[in-house]
Amino acid sequence: MTLVYKITPAALWREAEANGVFTGAPVDLADGFIHFSAAEQVEETAARHFAGQDGLLLVSVDASLLGAALKWEASRGGALFPHLYGPLPLSAAVRVAPLPLRSERHDFSGLL
Numbered sequence: 001m002t003l004v005y006k007i008t009p010a011a012l013w014r015e016a017e018a019n020g021v022f023t024g025a026p027v028d029l030a031d032g033f034i035h036f037s038a039a040e041q042v043e044e045t046a047a048r049h050f051a052g053q054d055g056l057l058l059v060s061v062d063a064s065l066l067g068a069a070l071k072w073e074a075s076r077g078g079a080l081f082p083h084l085y086g087p088l089p090l091s092a093a094v095r096v097a098p099l100p101l102r103s104e105r106h107d108f109s110g111l112l
């Protein structure tokens with residue numbers, strides 16, 4: 001199973017649970033797709049885009065359940081990043097875990 005990862009504020013994910021679908025964070029809505037990271041990318045994503053933020057969740061998603069809506073596209077430094085063109089069905093999330101903040105950095109121990 002190939003996993004892709006979404007970092008999101010807990011409140012936004014709880015809203016998605018209430019609605020039955022995750023449509024994305026404000027940046028996702030603005031860009032027209034939901035941003036994900038591969039395992040080797042997610043820690044840098046956290047450092048660049050979520051530095052110092054508490055109250056986050058790491059959502060692990062089974063990429064095979066997303067079908068053709070998931071595209072791997074060049075982004076940061078030419079690396080291929082997973083982008084989902086459409087809503088994320090909550091059933092594709094295999095794990096939702098708190099992403100603890102320790103001294104301004106997020107602790108991914110045991111999460112990847």
